[in-house]
Amino acid sequence: MSNNTYKSAGVDKEEGYKTVDKIKAAVADTHNANVLNNLGSFGAFYDISGYKNPVLVSGTDGVGTKLKIALDTRQYSSIGIDCFAMCANDILCHGAQPLFFLDYLACGKLDADVAAEIVLGMVKACKDNYCALIGGETAEMPGMYQVGDYDVAGFCVGVVEKDKIIDGSKIVDGQKIVALPSSGFHSNGFSLVRKVFTDFQEIFNEKPLYETLLVPTKLYYQSVHRLMKEIELKGIAHITGGGLIENVPRIIPNGLCAKIDTYKIKIPEIMLELEKRGNIDRMEMYGTFNMGVGMVVVVAEEDVQTVLRLLDDAYVIGEIVKGENKIELVN
Structure with missing residues (x-):
C-alpha cells in the first residue's frame, strides 16, 4: 500500500478547514438579502432585481509587491483591505455600487491564522462599501510558492443604472x-x-x-x-x-x-x-x-x-x- 497522501505532497486540508472556521461568521456578516447561498457552494448567487436597466461593472486586481513588505514584517491586517480597495475603487469610477466580491489566495504552505487575517481585512473593507464577500479560493501550491509566500487577488462586481454611468463623456471645457x-x-x-x-x-x-x-x-x-x-x-x-x-x-x-x-x-x-x-x-x-x-x-x-x-x-x-x-x- 502506498504511503503517499495529499498531506505528504505538501497540502494540508485540515489547515484549510481551520481557515474557513476562522472566517465563516465574519464573511456571513457581509451578506444581505440579495445573497442567495452560503459559503461552501460551488458558485455564489446574487439577486440584482429592483433595478430599471442595470449594467454590471466588474474589476479585478491584486496587491502587487506591497505584499512582500507585509510578509517580511508579518503584518497582514491591511492586505485584504488593499485587495478589495484596488478593485472597488476602479468600478466606482463609473458610479457603480459594489455588490459582491470574491478573493483568491495562493500560498506555498497555508497558515490558517495568516489567511484568516488577510480575509478579515477584506471583510472590513466590504462592510465599509456595503458589499458582500460571497466566495473565494484558497490554493495551497507547494513547489509553486515557497513556504511563507502568499499571493492575493480579488474580483469585484458592481451595478449602475445605464443612464447613470459615469464615463467622462460629459466632461467639457471649463470644468x-x-x-x-x-x-x-x-x-x-x-x-x-x-x-x-x-x-x-x-x-x-x-x-x-x-x-x-x-x-x-x-x-x-x-x-x-x-x-x-x-x-x-x-x-x-x-x-x-x-x-x-x-x-x-x-x-x-x-x-x-x-x-x-x-x-x-x-x-x-x-x-x-x-x-x-x-x-x-x-x-x-x-x-x-x-x-x-x-x-x-x-x-x-x-x-x-x-x-x-x-x-x-x-x-x-x-x-x-x-x-x-x-x-x-x-x-
Whole structure:
C-alpha cells in the first residue's frame, strides 16, 4: 500500500478547514438579502432585481509587491483591505455600487491564522462599501510558492443604472478637477519603493517605516456616493499604477486636456523622502505614484463648493481646457 497522501505532497486540508472556521461568521456578516447561498457552494448567487436597466461593472486586481513588505514584517491586517480597495475603487469610477466580491489566495504552505487575517481585512473593507464577500479560493501550491509566500487577488462586481454611468463623456471645457487625497502609496509602485527603502524597520516619523508603507489603500465609496447624491460627477479617475499621468487621460474626451497645477498637490512626506533618497526625477514620480491624490473627480465649476463642503479634505488641483494632449502638468 502506498504511503503517499495529499498531506505528504505538501497540502494540508485540515489547515484549510481551520481557515474557513476562522472566517465563516465574519464573511456571513457581509451578506444581505440579495445573497442567495452560503459559503461552501460551488458558485455564489446574487439577486440584482429592483433595478430599471442595470449594467454590471466588474474589476479585478491584486496587491502587487506591497505584499512582500507585509510578509517580511508579518503584518497582514491591511492586505485584504488593499485587495478589495484596488478593485472597488476602479468600478466606482463609473458610479457603480459594489455588490459582491470574491478573493483568491495562493500560498506555498497555508497558515490558517495568516489567511484568516488577510480575509478579515477584506471583510472590513466590504462592510465599509456595503458589499458582500460571497466566495473565494484558497490554493495551497507547494513547489509553486515557497513556504511563507502568499499571493492575493480579488474580483469585484458592481451595478449602475445605464443612464447613470459615469464615463467622462460629459466632461467639457471649463470644468474643475478636484483631488481626493490618498492614504499613502496605496498598492502601486512598490517594486521601486522596495528598491529605495531596504530597511522596513528603520524609524520614520517616530515609528517603524513599514507602518507607513503598509497603510491600506483608501476606500472612496462613502465619499463619492455622498457627492453623487447632491451633484453630477462628470468624470472620476482612480489614480493607480502610472499615476496622474496615465490615469487621468483615460476619462478625458478627445480635444480636451486636464491642466493640473502640481504646485497645489499635497505630496505626502514619505513620497518626498523616497524621491530624495532614490534621486528620482519628479516626472518619474508623477508617472509611477499617486503623489497624494488617490482619486480625482471632474465637476462643473458651480459644484466645486458643494464638493469642498461635503468632503473637507478635497481640494481643487486643476481644470479642463482645450488641447490635444489630454493631460498637462504645470509646475
